[in-house]
Amino acid sequence: MADAILQARINIIKIMGRDDMPDGLTLNKITSQKGIGITEAARRVADLGWTPSYVKEAMAFPTDYKISKAPRDPMKQVLRSYFPMQEEKDNRVYGALDAALRGDMFRNVEPRWIEWMKLFLAIIPFPEISAARSMATLGQLAPGDDLRTGFTMQMIDEFRHSTIQMNLKKWYMENYIDPAGFDITEKAFGKCYATTIGRQFGEAFLTGDAITASNIYLQVVAETAFTNTLFVAMPSEAARNGDYALPTVFLSVQSDESRHIGNGHSMLMSVLKEPDNHLLLERDIRYSFWQNHMIVDAAIGTIIEYGTKHRDKNKESYAELWHRWIFEDYYRTYLLPLEKYGIKIHHDDVHEAFDSIVKKNYVHKIAQFFSAGWWANFWRIEAMTERDFEWFESKYPGWYDEFGIWWENYAKLSKPGSVPITFADTGYVYPHRCWSSLVPCVIREDFTIDEVDGELFTYASEVDRWTHKEAFAAEYQGRPTPAMGRFSGRRQWEEVYDGWDLADAIQDMGFVRPDGKTLIAQPHLSFEEKDMWTLDHVRGHTIRSPLLALREMTPQQRQAHVEEYRKGFKIRRV
Amino acid sequence: MTMQETTAASAAAGAKVFPGSDSRRYNYFEPKGRKATHYEDVTVDVQPDPERYLLQNWIISFGDGTPTYSKDWTALKCADWHGFRAPDQEWERTHYQRQSTIVGMIQNVVENARRAGAPQRFDKAWVAVLQNHVGAFKHAEYGLGTALMRAQRYGYTQMVNNAILTNASYKLRFAQDLTLYLAEVGSDIGGFDLDAGKAHWLDDPIWQPCREAVEHIRAATDFLEQYFAVNLVFEPLVGELFRSGFVMQVAAAQNDFSTPSVISAAEADYERNLANAVELFALLLRDPVHGEDNRTMLQSWFTHHGGLAVKAALQLQPLWSLPRVKTASFADAFERARDRVAAIGREIGIDADLPALPPVEVGQAAAVTDAAAE
Numbered sequence: 001m002a003d004a005i006l007q008a009r010i011n012i013i014k015i016m017g018r019d020d021m022p023d024g025l026t027l028n029k030i031t032s033q034k035g036i037g038i039t040e041a042a043r044r045v046a047d048l049g050w051t052p053s054y055v056k057e058a059m060a061f062p063t064d065y066k067i068s069k070a071p072r073d074p075m076k077q078v079l080r081s082y083f084p085m086q087e088e089k090d091n092r093v094y095g096a097l098d099a100a101l102r103g104d105m106f107r108n109v110e111p112r113w114i115e116w117m118k119l120f121l122a123i124i125p126f127p128e129i130s131a132a133r134s135m136a137t138l139g140q141l142a143p144g145d146d147l148r149t150g151f152t153m154q155m156i157d158e159f160r161h162s163t164i165q166m167n168l169k170k171w172y173m174e175n176y177i178d179p180a181g182f183d184i185t186e187k188a189f190g191k192c193y194a195t196t197i198g199r200q201f202g203e204a205f206l207t208g209d210a211i212t213a214s215n216i217y218l219q220v221v222a223e224t225a226f227t228n229t230l231f232v233a234m235p236s237e238a239a240r241n242g243d244y245a246l247p248t249v250f251l252s253v254q255s256d257e258s259r260h261i262g263n264g265h266s267m268l269m270s271v272l273k274e275p276d277n278h279l280l281l282e283r284d285i286r287y288s289f290w291q292n293h294m295i296v297d298a299a300i301g302t303i304i305e306y307g308t309k310h311r312d313k314n315k316e317s318y319a320e321l322w323h324r325w326i327f328e329d330y331y332r333t334y335l336l337p338l339e340k341y342g343i344k345i346h347h348d349d350v351h352e353a354f355d356s357i358v359k360k361n362y363v364h365k366i367a368q369f370f371s372a373g374w375w376a377n378f379w380r381i382e383a384m385t386e387r388d389f390e391w392f393e394s395k396y397p398g399w400y401d402e403f404g405i406w407w408e409n410y411a412k413l414s415k416p417g418s419v420p421i422t423f424a425d426t427g428y429v430y431p432h433r434c435w436s437s438l439v440p441c442v443i444r445e446d447f448t449i450d451e452v453d454g455e456l457f458t459y460a461s462e463v464d465r466w467t468h469k470e471a472f473a474a475e476y477q478g479r480p481t482p483a484m485g486r487f488s489g490r491r492q493w494e495e496v497y498d499g500w501d502l503a504d505a506i507q508d509m510g511f512v513r514p515d516g517k518t519l520i521a522q523p524h525l526s527f528e529e530k531d532m533w534t535l536d537h538v539r540g541h542t543i544r545s546p547l548l549a550l551r552e553m554t555p556q557q558r559q560a561h562v563e564e565y566r567k568g569f570k571i572r573r574v
Numbered sequence: 575m576t577m578q579e580t581t582a583a584s585a586a587a588g589a590k591v592f593p594g595s596d597s598r599r600y601n602y603f604e605p606k607g608r609k610a611t612h613y614e615d616v617t618v619d620v621q622p623d624p625e626r627y628l629l630q631n632w633i634i635s636f637g638d639g640t641p642t643y644s645k646d647w648t649a650l651k652c653a654d655w656h657g658f659r660a661p662d663q664e665w666e667r668t669h670y671q672r673q674s675t676i677v678g679m680i681q682n683v684v685e686n687a688r689r690a691g692a693p694q695r696f697d698k699a700w701v702a703v704l705q706n707h708v709g710a711f712k713h714a715e716y717g718l719g720t721a722l723m724r725a726q727r728y729g730y731t732q733m734v735n736n737a738i739l740t741n742a743s744y745k746l747r748f749a750q751d752l753t754l755y756l757a758e759v760g761s762d763i764g765g766f767d768l769d770a771g772k773a774h775w776l777d778d779p780i781w782q783p784c785r786e787a788v789e790h791i792r793a794a795t796d797f798l799e800q801y802f803a804v805n806l807v808f809e810p811l812v813g814e815l816f817r818s819g820f821v822m823q824v825a826a827a828q829n830d831f832s833t834p835s836v837i838s839a840a841e842a843d844y845e846r847n848l849a850n851a852v853e854l855f856a857l858l859l860r861d862p863v864h865g866e867d868n869r870t871m872l873q874s875w876f877t878h879h880g881g882l883a884v885k886a887a888l889q890l891q892p893l894w895s896l897p898r899v900k901t902a903s904f905a906d907a908f909e910r911a912r913d914r915v916a917a918i919g920r921e922i923g924i925d926a927d928l929p930a931l932p933p934v935e936v937g938q939a940a941a942v943t944d945a946a947a948e
Contacts, residue, residue, distance in 0.1 A: 033688040036757045044753050044768065048716035050776060054786040055793040060724065062637060079747045080677045080754060087674035090667050106586035114585065125620045129732065132739060136727035139720065148720070152746050155723065159739055160666040166616035167665075173598055177585045180594035186619035187602035190627025200633060206727070207634040207642045438633070474637065482637045489631035489641075496629060509629070513594035520594065527590040 042076040042149070049145030061137040061210035062483035065280055069273045070144030071266040075259055082153050086160065089252050093164065096248040097171060105244055106175050111380075111525045113241035114172060116307035118181035118379035120234075120299070121169040122189045123198030125162040127205060127222075131260075132158035134206040134214035141210055142267060150263040157256040168249045177527060180513050180520045181378040188378040191509040193493035194299075194370070197438045201295045204288075208472075208485020211271060212284045219264025221288035224334060226296040227257045228325035233318075234300055240310035272341045279477060282344045285335070287471045289346075290463040293353040294437035297322070301363035302370060306384070311391035319358045319395070327354055349463060356443060361396065364403050365442035369431060371410055372422050375502055375538050377521040378511045383411035405571045412574060414523040416533045420502065421523070423541045427572045429565070432546045433492050434460035436467040444568040449550070449558075456551050456558075494545040503539035602627075606659045613663035618656075621732035626656060647728040648798040649871050651864035652857070655730040660737040661853050662846040669740055673747060676839045680751055684758060687832035693762040699898040700828030701763055704756060707893055708833065709771015710781045711816055712752035715840070717788035718808065719745030721800045728797035737850040738801055744843040745804075755836050783889040784812060787882035802872060803879040805851035806922070809844055810914040811883035812890070817841055819907025820893055827899040852921050859923040872924050880915075884928060887911065905931060 036044070135155035139148055173182035181188065189195045205218040231254035235247035271277050301318045316324070331350045339345055356362040371381050384392075384407040392399040406426065413421045422430065431440035432447060435457040441447045446461040452469050459465040470476065472487055490496050497505040506512060511520045517534040524531065550558060583589070587598070600610065603618045610618075623643060624631050632641035640646070645655070664672075687693065696704070722742035729735035760766030775781050791803045818841055822834040858868045887908060894904040912928050919926025 033685055033758070034761070036754070036761065041754055041757070044757055045750050047772060048713055048749055048753060049720075050713060050772070052789040052792065054789045057789075057793045058795055060795065078754065079673075079750050080681070083670055083673035083677050083747070087670040090670055094667070104586065107584045109585045111585045126622070129620055129735075133727045133735065136724045139723050149746075149750075152719075152723065152743070155726070155739065156669070156743050159736065160670070162620055163616040163665040164667075166620060167612075167667075170600065170615050173600070175587050177587060177589050178592075178595060179587070179598045183594075183597040183599065183601050185600065185602075186622065187627045190622045191629045196630050196633065203632065203634040203642045207632075208636055484637055486635045486637065486639070487633065488635040488639075489633035491630065491633050493630060514597050515593040518593040527592050527595070529592045532592065 038076050038078070041078050042073060042146075045078055045149055046073070046144070046146040049148065057140070059140065061140060063141060063210040063212075064479075064481045064483045065209070065211040065271055065277050066274045067141060067143060067211070067270055069270045071142050071147045071270040073147045073150050074262045074266050075150060077149060077153065077259075079149065079152070082156075086156075089255065090160075090164075093248050093252050097168075097245055100244050100248075101175065103244075105242065106177070108242045109176070110241040110243075110309045111177065112309055112382055113238065113243055113307050114176050115178075115181075115380040115382075115525070116303045117169070117172055117243075117246065118185070118188075119192075119194060119377070120303055121165055121172070121182075122185045122192070122378070123195050123202075123299070124230075125165045125169075126189065126199065127202035128158050128165065129162040130202040130205040131218055132156075132162065134210075134218060137206065137210040137214045138263075138267060142270070147263060147266055150259065150266070154256075154260050154263055157259065160256070161253050164249055164253070168245060171245065178380070181380075184378060184510060184520070187510055191511070192378060193373065193376055196491075196493060197295055198299065200291075200438045204291070204485075209280075209284075209481070209483040211267075212280070212288075212484065215264060215267045215271065216281070216284040217288040217292075219260055220268050220285070221292050222296075223257055223260045224264060225289070225326055225330040226292045227254060228329065229296060229300050229304075229318075229321060231257065233321045233325065234304055237304045237308050237310070240312075240315070241308055272338075272343070275342070278342055278344075279479065280481070282346075283471050283476055285338075285343070286346045286349060286463070287467050289335075290349055290353070290461075291437050291467065293326075293356075294434070294439050294460065294464070297353070297357060297362060298366040298439045301357065302367045305363055305392075306367040306370075306381075311387050313391060313394050317395040318363055319354075322354065322357055326350075352461075352463075356446075358396075360443045360446075361399075361402065362443060364392075364396070364399065366439070368403060368406055368428075369440050369442055371407075371523070372428055372430065374521050374523045375420055375422070375506060375519060375533070376509075376511070378509075379520075380522045380525055382525045383407050383414060383523070385411075403571075405573050409571070409574045410523065416531065416537045420538055420541060424574050425572065426574055427569050429569045430544075430546060432458040432550070432565070433494065434458065434464050435487065435491060436460075436464035436472075438491060441565075445566050447562065447565055449562060456547075458547055458550065492545060492547055494543060495548060497543045498545040498548050500543050501539060502541045502543060503535040505543055506538065507535060603656075611663055613665050613668075614659065616665045617732055617736055619732065621735065623730060643728075643730055645730050647730075648796050650796075650798050650858050650868050651861070652730075652868075653861050653863045655734065658731065658733045658737075658854050658857055660733060660740075661849040662737075662740070664736070664740045664846075669743065673743065676747070676843075677751075680755070680836050680839060683832050683835040684755055688758065688762055691762075692829070692832060693759040695829045696759075696763065697828035697830075697898050699896060700825070700830055701766065703828075703893065703896050704830075704833065705760070705766055705768075705770045706774045706778070707771075707780075707896075708752060708821065709756055709768070710775040710778065710784075712749050712756070712771060713775040714784055714788050714812070715745055715752065716749035717785075717792055718804050718813075719749055721788075721792045721794075722804060725797035725800045734854065737847075737854070738797070741801070741805070741847045741850070744840075744847060748840045748843060751836055751839065755833075759832065780889055780892055783882070784886040787812065787879065787886045790879065790882055799875050799879075801851060802855060802875055805844075805848050806855065806918055806926075807876060807879040807883050807915070808886075809848065810918060811880070811911050812886050813844065814841070814914065815887050815907050815911045816890060816893075819904075819910060820890075820902065823902040823907075824894075824897050824900075827901045828897050848918070852918065855922040869924060872922070876919070876924060876926055880926070880928065888931075 132155045135151045139151045173179040231250045235250045238246035304318050335345050374381050409426050433440050441460040448459050448465050450465050519533045622628050635641050719742050726735050726739040794800045817837045821837050825833045859865050891904040916927045
């Protein structure tokens with residue numbers, strides 16, 4: 001009876017369209033039942049675990065770390081609040097994609113920008129799903145069950161990110177003027193010299209020492225530091241180029257990252273408790289920070305600076321964004337405080353990473369490299385123009401002197417029938433590739449070589465050399481590290497195609513349009529068939545591996561080559 | 575005229591016609607049907623491998639040389655691991671929609687039941703069953719969920735791993751559903767001991783074979799053995815037996831309409847996970863090269879985990895005697911479980927026929943003390 005009276009009262013309120021309930025009393029408060037508090041709920045859920053007594057679970061994932069302290073869940077979430085929240089986030093994302101089409105987004109979007117999405121979105125779903133897989137590792141390694149829900153949510157989040165990004169890519173493919181490159185996306189991911197760099201990033205999340213990979217490299221460095229440039233800075237640039245879809249998807253993705261950062265920090269605090277782990281933590285933070293810088297700054301720096309048509313001089317450059325997100329937010333407020341726990345932080349690496357961007361033109365040299373090998377891409381890169389030059393010069397004084405002529409040459413050589421710029425007489429020296437990060441050794445003065453297990457390798461910098469020779473080894477500073485990963489595979493793309501004709505390599509990779517002859521990559525944004533390069537236009541040029549050539553040299557020749565390489569080059573006008 | 579000036583006025587599809595301008599489908603995999611489904615588009619080949627596109631192979635390995643993904647992580651072999659497609663076709667959006675709908679359904683049922691004062695009207699003997707045995711069973715669900723969460727790391731393709739991942743998600747959600755449900759209805763019932771379930775799970779003889787079976791699944795080092803043991807052995811023989819064969823049939827007669835609603839979500843989850851698992855294992859047994867070896871391996875896994883699951887099921891028999899109003903019998907429930915597992919075995923191609931329940935064994939199992947259960 002009381003329920004009936006209550007319901008009648010609610011109905012009257014609805015009909016009258018007014019709220020005559022006492023202050024603070026809401027319909028929800030009247031009808032909802034007293035539940036258990038979130039802390040109690042999280043505690044009950046964490047109590048689902050137990051220590052097996054019939055048969056012990058073998059530790060499936062190797063680590064050289066000792067972990068005895070159970071990590072605590074800082075977020076105190078349970079799955080029943082997680083799923084509706086995520087569904088609501090999805091509804092907003094998919095609603096926005098529909099709205100973008102109704103608003104004719106692609107009429108005004110900048111092709112220069114969308115072309116780079118062919119590369120970015122070919123790479124990113126793999127690291128995302130690798131992160132999902134790595135939650136298996138942390139879920140098993142972390143003592144206790146307190147953080148299990150956090151890891152579970154992260155696992156499902158990463159599944160979300162991977163498939164929502166594949167969906168976004170499909171959406172671009174269906175609606176953007178030139179779908180070629182999107183249409184072969186996962187195949188391209190396996191073949192391209194640039195996507196292998198992204199794979200180094202993704203495989204590092206789940207291979208080798210489990211704590212190194214899944215906690216330090218993924219959570220403590222990639223998610224806590226570099227997702228800010230990946231998923232916050234880049235969407236801002238997308239919006240400036242008329243692309244509302246990428247910000248919609250990636251800011252939704254980034255909203256999950258705070259949960260992952262919390263998981264990572266909690267796990268790190270458990271690992272820190274054991275003094276024996278401190279040496280490994282120093283190693284892994286150093287390796288992870290440097291490699292994230294090498295890979296993420298190369299890709300995202302280039303996309304933000306060279307994929308945009310927006311040249312407002314009041315806008316922050318990538319260097320400024322990096323200083324804000326990585327230097328101030330991450331280094332000062334996250335890394336530095338770790339020192340009070342006795343962890344050695346390599347301040348010089350952080351400063352060197354920043355200097356490489358602002359003083360050594362790391363991003364510009366990577367963009368130059370991408371354009372030098374445009375024919376091996378599965379996206380288009382157009383030449384920078386006078387307007388771009390103005391912006392670069394204002395943000396990076398001296399830019400024109402070093403890169404202006406290169407881009408003028410690039411524009412001149414963008415017509416089919418020209419010599420591919422890689423082989424033109426510009427003075428450009430095709431770079432060696434770093435064995436650690438797989439990024440080309442573009443800062444010539446930092447180039448170094450070393451031998452590991454009797455074989456010669458090339459590195460972009462001293463930290464990269466240290467990463468391969470000392471960090472990724474069976475022993476670190478006298479301590480056995482059998483769980484640490486190893487670099488493997490055919491790591492250098494140029495080695496795979498050494499001696500091949502350009503046309504044959506492009507055909508072998510499948511980077512050809514459905515007519516069987518027109519390249520997917522083009523050094524311009526013309527959509528006229530007459531302007532498009534075909535296999536015949538690039539035939540007759542041979543790919544050479546700089547590393548194989550270096551290995552064939554005598555020690556004296558090699559020494560001379562390295563010295564010459566470190567001097568760099570000066571671009572000539574063609 | 576420069577190249578820059580020849581760009582189209584619009585960047586929308588169809589603004590220009592040129593080679594490749596109409597290539598608007600992912601063209602690097604064979605759809606299972608005539609056209610690729612949305613699930614296939616967002617799932618297939620996201621985890622690549624040297625057979626499909628990794629020109630440079632895996633580029634990091636474990637310390638012992640094992641690559642990032644290895645076919646050696648299961649004893650089962652397949653001529654084409656890429657052939658598997660999950661029948662439930664789940665990707666992120668459908669997964670959240672379904673999970674969120676379930677969460678909403680459960681919350682509505684529980685809120686309505688509590689608003690109507692239903693928990694206070696549950697039969698007292700039934701309250702003890704909820705407290706001690708449904709409370710114990712939630713740990714079994716959790717154990718299976720954690721096993722699957724680990725297993726989703728190892729599959730050779732994205733399609734296999736994602737099916738296991740969503741399975742883990744469903745199991746872990748359901749373990750939490752039960753935990754929070756019991757905590758909430760328990761707060762409406764005086765003297766409800768929320769710690770009793772775990773105590774029964776750890777010490778009650780009724781639950782020890784069940785715990786043993788779950789711990790064997792968790793400890794299995796072959797990820798497909800785990801996936802097989804969860805969905806094709808434990809679930810039909812123990813999970814469904816307890817959920818459908820006991821709780822869902824008995825609860826209403828004890829004035830409890832809310833618990834079956836909560837439990838029903840797991841039954842629906844299982845139908846989907848079973849469909850995925852059957853599809854995968856049937857594919858492996860149909861394999862022209864490795865089918866027979868796979869059959870032998872699955873048969874041995876069935877013998878091992880089936881034995882543990884049958885022991886667990888039989889030991890649960892006293893539970894059917896606990897409710898005051900008896901509307902279901904263990905013998906009937908076990909018979910249905912036996913039929914179910916045999917049918918699943920036929921579906922994939924292994925012999926999963928279990929001997930009929932010997933009457934004497936029923937009697938022996940029934941002799942297990944009720945005192946421990948209370």
